[in-house]
Amino acid sequence: MISTHPRIVRYVANLEKLGIPETTTWLTELELSELSFWKDATRRRQWLAGRWVAKRLVTRSSQIDMLREVEILSRGEDGLGKSPTVSIRGDTSSYRLSISHNNRSILVGITSCHAAIGVDVASGVPETPSFRTRWFSQQETKWIESDIASRLPLAWALKESIFKAFGNGSKWDPRSIELVKVNQNRVQSRIRGIEVEPLSMWIRTTKGGVATAVWNDTAIQEVSLCS
Template sequence: MRPAEVAVQYVRCDEAPAPGPWLAESELAELARWHAQQRRVQFLAGRLAAKELVRELLGQSSVELAAIEIRSQDGRGRGVQPALRVAGQPGPFRLSIAHTARGAVAAASLRPAWGIGVDLVPRDLEARNLARAWFTPAEVQWLAGGRGYGPAAIWAAKEAAYKAAGGGEPFRPRCIQIYPLAGGRLAARLHGPTAGPLVEIYIEALDGHLAAVALAVPVPAPQGAGGGHHD
């Protein structure tokens, strides 16, 4: 079951509109960095999903899509956690966006302090090679038992957990341990430089995909400590 603190919106790539005034200037600049047509369509589908989600959460259907600005690249064109602004002001939600050749999904954390991450993979993704290369021994053993989710869901869970709590460190799949929880839920613990709180993950089916949504709840620092965990 999807946590109450999370909202999700999905848009098919063939529903993505052409670039136009519904995009902010910064978004048009990000789009211009992509030259492959398929990647441009995925970008547009992801932006539409995120903007429609934000407008729905704000409860203001009259808000122009162009007033909802989402930046997901830094000054060098590198991908970063999406930053939301509404009418020029910082938005009240954290966002994450993922896409495939078929569709795009946006997820929002309704609590600004809670990290959010989403990944989207085709339901029939052949992930056995990924499992051999990037899964931990415990994950391989768990999957071999044939219980619960398959390799595609575990790979998506790793990607989502990294987005939620990776803290800008490089993606190291073996440093992200996925655990099964009761009720079909999953959890992840990030080890090494990205060590942090336990991340809870849920999986849902979307238009022939598996979507993994991860939520990282910050852990307060003990009294007297000089700092705390990052999310």
């Protein structure tokens, strides 16, 4: 049974505080196969942290006790990354999931009933004029340049979040997402020139950047923070 809070955003500022078990018995065989794709120790820790948080969110929102009964896969048969799919006890669920990590930070967004959600943690975004010219429209650039330090990482993170929510497995292209208007809690955008419905938005300033989440505004939203 899905809880009455079908949209959850969890931000973890320091993944070292999560207390992830040393063993990987909470992962399925297919998840272990995806983990083996990452050879770098830092990327493996980030991957494990994202799965740990995501699985705990799913079990919290359903009548599941064991993390291993939840399977989250984000790599296709061709080995390329894809939007995560969530299975519970072998059956594909209606959950939509988005995971982002940056250095020691983890951000996970989850929805039910196939509602779209996308999250991103952005830091160290290049502040050069050439970067803005290459990846942002004139309207976006004008908005960014009124406060580059705060708006540049925000614009980049929002583009990533919107793409993750609606990209449908296509190749990442920052220019395919255009920010039309950014308010305090909502963002209007176009995807490949087609305007999409205004999205609800969650923002948190991080060390050297920003964390963002966007989702369809069709149900209750719960925001949980852990730092």
